[in-house]
Amino acid sequence: xxxxxxxxxxxxxxxxxxxxxxxxCSNDTVDPTETATETGSTSGSTSGSTSGSxxxxxxxxxxxxPTKSPSSLVSNDITSDRQGTKLTVKIxxxxxxxxxxxxxxxxxxxxxxxxxGNYSEYGGSGMQSTNYTSVHFLRGRQTxxxxxxxxxxxxxxxxxxxxxxxxxxxxxNASGKSLLVTQIAFPEEISKVVFAQGVYASHGQAxxxxxxxxxxxxxxxxxxxxxxxxxxxxYELTHAIVVSA
Numbered sequence: 037x038x039x040x041x042x043x044x045x046x047x048x049x050x051x052x053x054x055x056x057x058x059x060x061c062s063n064d065t066v067d068p069t070e071t072a073t074e075t076g077s078t079s080g081s082t083s084g085s086t087s088g089s090x091x092x093x094x095x096x097x098x099x100x101x102p103t104k105s106p107s108s109l110v111s112n113d114i115t116s117d118r119q120g121t122k123l124t125v126k127i128x129x130x131x132x133x134x135x136x137x138x139x140x141x142x143x144x145x146x147x148x149x150x151x152x153g154n155y156s157e158y159g160g161s162g163m164q165s166t167n168y169t170s171v172h173f174l175r176g177r178q179t180x181x182x183x184x185x186x187x188x189x190x191x192x193x194x195x196x197x198x199x200x201x202x203x204x205x206x207x208x209n210a211s212g213k214s215l216l217v218t219q220i221a222f223p224e225e226i227s228k229v230v231f232a233q234g235v236y237a238s239h240g241q242a243x244x245x246x247x248x249x250x251x252x253x254x255x256x257x258x259x260x261x262x263x264x265x266x267x268x269x270x271y272e273l274t275h276a277i278v279v280s281a
Contacts, residue, residue, distance in 0.1 A: 138184025
């Protein structure tokens with residue numbers, strides 16, 4: 037089955053539990069003790085809920101390419117050997133239950149595709165023909181500082197058919213309990229500039245807008261990032277994710 041068709045049909049036939057891998061514990065890192073309760077399909081988001089001045093960030097599916105062992109990928113620079121426009125990712129985790137103050141000590145995992153639309157840790161099947169099962173590029177974990185901030189160095193994500201440009205994020209508390217699985221959306225005007233140059237050019241422009249995306253189609257009010265910079269100098273993404281902790 038092609039990836040685009042898989043995404044159109046959603047995960048109803050599989051269930052999220054079928055694709056979330058078992059993650060082992062280690063002595064110096066914390067792995068999730070609970071997985072997200074999200075079992076919906078990629079046909080839409082779970083809308084953010086509002087409490088006081090905070091709006092919980094919308095939850096999304098983790099699949100179909102979640103990180104298999106996030107505790108082994110603690111790193112600021114997740115670029116590996118991938119070529120592309122430099123992207124600095126700054127994510128602030130805020131706690132709805134504490135007046136949206138930054139949440140210190142949260143574990144933040146991110147992952148996204150490369151310039152050609154491929155994910156590491158997967159491949160060799162109809163979902164992704166290129167086999168990258170033995171590598172781990174563009175995946176990483178960080179722990180939030182006193183302000184709730186984590187920073188990653190990466191490249192601007194590419195795209196694949198049926199999906200708008202995005203980054204996956206899974207947030208846990210310090211004990212490893214899952215707080216939120218979500219995705220970060222990108223301003224389309226900047227993506228168009230990026231995809232017209234460099235290693236992105238041969239892949240062309242994204243075939244799916246945020247409005248027509250099967251995840252973001254119901255709105256990106258809590259998932260849209262702010263991206264500044266240039267294709268020549270690189271970009272900086274800033275985004276706040278609100279969880280209930």
